[in-house]
Amino acid sequence: MNWLDEINWDANGLVPVIAQEFNTGKVLMFAWMNREALQLTNDSKQAVYWSRSRNKLWRKGEESGHIQKVHEIRLDCDEDVILINVEQVGGIACHTGRHNCFFKKLDNNQWLTDQAVIKHPDEIYEEKSKHE
Amino acid sequence: MNWLDEINWDANGLVPVIAQEFNTGKVLMFAWMNREALQLTNDSKQAVYWSRSRNKLWRKGEESGHIQKVHEIRLDCDEDVILINVEQVGGIACHTGRHNCFFKKLDNNQWLTDQAVIKHPDEIYEEKSKHE
Numbered sequence: 372m373n374w375l376d377e378i379n380w381d382a383n384g385l386v387p388v389i390a391q392e393f394n395t396g397k398v399l400m401f402a403w404m405n406r407e408a409l410q411l412t413n414d415s416k417q418a419v420y421w422s423r424s425r426n427k428l429w430r431k432g433e434e435s436g437h438i439q440k441v442h443e444i445r446l447d448c449d450e451d452v453i454l455i456n457v458e459q460v461g462g463i464a465c466h467t468g469r470h471n472c473f474f475k476k477l478d479n480n481q482w483l484t485d486q487a488v489i490k491h492p493d494e495i496y497e498e499k500s501k502h503e
Numbered sequence: 504m505n506w507l508d509e510i511n512w513d514a515n516g517l518v519p520v521i522a523q524e525f526n527t528g529k530v531l532m533f534a535w536m537n538r539e540a541l542q543l544t545n546d547s548k549q550a551v552y553w554s555r556s557r558n559k560l561w562r563k564g565e566e567s568g569h570i571q572k573v574h575e576i577r578l579d580c581d582e583d584v585i586l587i588n589v590e591q592v593g594g595i596a597c598h599t600g601r602h603n604c605f606f607k608k609l610d611n612n613q614w615l616t617d618q619a620v621i622k623h624p625d626e627i628y629e630e631k632s633k634h635e
Binding site: 373374377387389391395396397398400401415441442444445446447448449450452453458465466467469472473474476477480482 | 505506510519521523527528529530532545550575576577578579580581582584598599601604605606607608609612613614631
């Protein structure tokens with residue numbers, strides 16, 4: 372049996388994916404993959420997601436350069452959630468220029484941002500453009 | 504503005520939730536919450552999810568005793584994913600009796616289980632019944 376067939380894809384053919392940083396254990400981001408994205412992720416050992424907003428494959432880092440090198444791929448008990456352990460190139464996983472996407476902490480019934488922007492998004496995407 | 508109103512609930516009124524163990528950094532499980540579940544989680548500081556299969560609130564540990572004490576609640580950049588940091592009572596988060604749900608590792612195109620069962624599910628649920 373093909374390992375991809377063992378996954379319980381949802382009605383849209385997607386599976387939720389949690390990306391965790393292998394050396395810090397920090398949860399970096401949450402996204403989705405379809406079958407092709409997961410196959411490509413395993414083949415290339417670089418995270419490829421499915422963008423639900425753009426409705427196409429999203430090679431993480433294709434614009435920002437902040438690719439994720441995949442060390443490990445895990446599946447949960449119900450075979451419907453993927454956990455990947457990754458090395459975050461550039462140390463920035465979030466499109467806001469922060470280390471990870473979970474920078475809002477609930478504090479006294481308010482969401483407080485407790486992570487600094489490492490690099491301004493304009494700078495991230497400008498720099499990349501210069502290389503192209 | 505109420506902190507619950509800042510969350511981008513999906514079409515079903517749910518938000519995906521990642522539960523991470525606060526002292527080990529391990530990702531324990533993935534589940535969903537609706538507004539009531541998240542409110543209850545924050546009020547009680549114990550994880551309450553929404554069971555999509557049973558279509559009702561799921562007070563984690565209500566049958567197994569393996570409750571999750573919530574240390575921190577975080578929200579992501581797009582305000583549509585929650586990350587909670589929890590203390591896993593009993594050291595077992597998964598209904599299979601394992602520490603966490605991500606015990607299948609992709610190895611040479613096969614899913615290999617690399618986590619032992621700490622307590623057999625029959626035993627977990629029997630014990631609980633005895634207390635009731």
